[in-house]
Amino acid sequence: MDPHKRSVTIEVMADDESILGGGRFETTVEDYAAMRVYAAQWTDRVWTIEGCSGIGKHIAARLLADGEQVVDVPPKLSARARVFATGQGRKTDATDAHSIALVGTRMTGLRPVVDDQQLAVLQTLVDRRRALGEDHTRMISQLHALLLLLIPGGAKRFLSAAQAKVLLATVRPRDAAGKTRRRVAAELITDLERVYQRSKAADKELTELVRATGTSLLELRGIGPSGAARLLVEVGEITRFPSKAHSGSWTGTRSPIDASSGDRVRHRLSRGGNRQINRFLHIMATVQLRNQTEGGPTTTGAKTSTGIPRWKPCAPSNGACPTSSTAPSSATR
Structure with missing residues (x-):
């Protein structure tokens, strides 16, 4: 299935890659029911959908609620399969559906989609909390611009x-x-005061929900309820990572990655990692470095005039800094 915002294109493929059917349906109630009726003639069926965590999430959630078996196809895999398709590499709905069906038929180890209501609630609330933070930043910027015109010199940088x-x-x-x-x-x-109240209530609700999952993320210094919830939502089921290196490569943190041929394994920062997770791990590391605690990461060198330690340059030989700890490569539930 190739999902869109208002329509889906499906292709029915057997184990031997023979095409048994297909079609395009709108995402309305009537067309969705017609698609279910059309697919019911194949009793042993598995729905493979591209981007179940993104653009295909809305249709995957509806199928899961109806008891269907859904498998997530990463967009990178379907894009690679489309390169070897006929038609001069044109990207059409039918071509996309065919590529997704090929990946679902050929590839093993694709992640089944699970209807986790707990994570779904966390994602909705943490997205709302992020939107409140963005509203706060926008309003503060506008307020600074107005106060600069009303008061000579404007207001101080950090303003409540x-x-x-x-x-x-x-x-x-x-x-x-x-x-x-x-x-x-x-x-x-007035709007800022309203945002403060909503943010405070959102933080309280997120704290209760994160603790209900049984995670110990809130015990880490530098991770708040919003960061812990974001880590849980982005990582999802931790068992889907075969090893610690796979988790580190996906998040973008420093982990052992085969960066060259031979037996040599070196540390490298993955540029294709998850930026959401890497952002909160960076915030956590920054808070730990600015508020030194026993057993936490340390910095060396003289302090600046503001009292924050200067970074000591790392040795360029291996690309890793032996004097400072890095953030954890994965979040666990």
Whole structure:
């Protein structure tokens, strides 16, 4: 199956790669029911869908709810299969569906999709929490721009809604433009206070849900409820990684990767890793380095004027720094 936002293209393929049928259906209730009826003539069936964690998630969730067996096909595998297809490599819906069916028929070890309600709830809430953070950043930027026009020199860099309200109370513009700026700034402060309340409630709910999973991520210094929930959502089922090196390569952290021929294995940062996970691991490492604790990562060298230790350059011979610890390569549930 090749999923789209409003339609899906399917191709029915047997074990010997013979094509038994196919078609295109809309994602409406009527067409979805028609697709189920059409596929019911093959009793021993497995749905292979591209991107069950992304664009194909909506149709995979509906099939799982109806008791169907669904397998996730990574987009990279279907793209590689499409290269060897006929038709001069044209990317059409039928070609995509055929490539996905070939991958599902030929490849072993594809990950079955599981209807994990706990992770689904976490993903919805952590996405909402990230949106609140983005709203906060946008409003603060707009508020700084307005205060710079209302107050000589503007406000300080790290500004809260309460501090902005105190500053705005000292401003009494007389011109029409100044009055409008002050009114919009007051509206932004009200919106910021609302965002603070929602973020606080979201953090509390995420903390309870993360602890309910039984994970120990919240015990790590530098990982909050939003970061722990994001790690759980992105990693999913940890057993799908054959080894620690596979997990490190997927997340983008430093892990032993075969970077050259021969028996030599060296550490390399995977540029194709998961940026979401790598971001939170970087935040965790930064917090640990700025707040030194016993047994945690350390830095060497003199401190700067702000009290933060300077980084000591790593030896260029092996590409790894022996004086500092790196963030963990994977998250476990």
